[in-house]
Amino acid sequence: MSQQNIYDNDDFYSNFKENREDKINFNDIIEAPIITGMMPDLSGKKVLDIGCGMGQHAKQYAGMGASSVLGIDISDKMLAFAKENNSAGNITYRKLAFEQLEKLEGRFDVITSSLAFDYVQDFAGLMKKIYDLLDRGGKLVYSMSHPISTAYDGVYDRYTRTESGERLYANLHNYNVEGLRRIKWVVDGYELYHRKVSTLINDMIKAGFVIEECQEAEVSKEMIEKYPDKFGGIMHHPDFIFFRCRK
């Protein structure tokens, strides 16, 4: 998959936007607090947000003292939303694909990405490009779907459930088989790449990075009890994985 741009698909975009506008969503409840907690001090830092989407994170990082935030994304719809809703004097939004990172001029202190690296075919190559774009001592902080999650290939359900729908356990199939997954998520034919956790780790290291921290998605017991339909599976099956590493 080269430069997949499913976010400009009308059905996908409107469903995706609706999910995000729900106040109880995985991104606001799980992803954002964890990645924010892993961020270094952003005061005076030049930040690049790869796959910035609707710009919520870019806006947040701009407010955390970054001197500048450049948000790049491939989707016109996402960028239009970001410009309209998450602008600030120190934020720039620009249309650019993962595969075009070498077009960026200058270096960054912090490069970040939230749940976008799933779409990258050449993860090892991406790590090398990001390494080159960082100043010495610079940090990469990112989240992506957890390998236990990306393993899902649609052959079996994600979970085995009781008749009333309670998730008993996750059905883990072909974790050791890496590569393209075409599944149903929001729309049919959603594409992402599955990689084992060892591949993520080794690709960061081979690019030159020193790994500083890893986190796996968790949510409080209170949230699970309050919203079992949304969060009931996370004890079996962490949805996201997070890494911070330094050049």
Place this chain on the structure above:
Amino acid sequence: MSQQNIYDNDDFYSNFKENREDKINFNDIIEAPIITGMMPDLSGKKVLDIGCGMGQHAKQYAGMGASSVLGIDISDKMLAFAKENNSAGNITYRKLAFEQLEKLEGRFDVITSSLAFDYVQDFAGLMKKIYDLLDRGGKLVYSMSHPISTAYDGVYDRYTRTESGERLYANLHNYNVEGLRRIKWVVDGYELYHRKVSTLINDMIKAGFVIEECQEAEVSKEMIEKYPDKFGGIMHHPDFIFFRCRK
């Protein structure tokens, strides 16, 4: 679980030994080739093997040029077997538990362990003790049961199978719930500790280590087709995880 010594349980020992003597076993086919491939050059190196068991690995490392190999284990039966079957002039076997590592004098160039860290309650503390026992630039190379494997708590079967027994997918339950697992493996009441992959990574880093490589158990398609009863689940559910890190 403090200093669990299930290997001196007669039933466990005889069953365990029988498994290992089977030429087609997980240790010889999967674990040994991967960990050996991750070893640095051992020429002239002082090696410590923690939980050396029957001494196969110690014997191997001694043959790879190590100046000395110290194998430690808590089980008298294992140490007796090791001394009888896997001795060499540069190998010493000694009875010592994980919790007594500080009793060792001197430093090591390489510290290794094969499938023994599952039994350690305080993994963070173990990493710190090992760090202290290494010379600067020294390496820790170890294998343990994969977090996807140690998550197993016996509530559901490990796999969902066809009526003829073929493993369709792994049943992953409570991955995000760390801690003691008491399960049936070889004997009832086998105890080990489940930790998430992020905990392993963060505990190594907090001890001071730089992670150099990670591997997850794999086996060739030929072996899976030839021995589906033994290896048929590994595509869904890697049994072991391996790390190499340096001080």
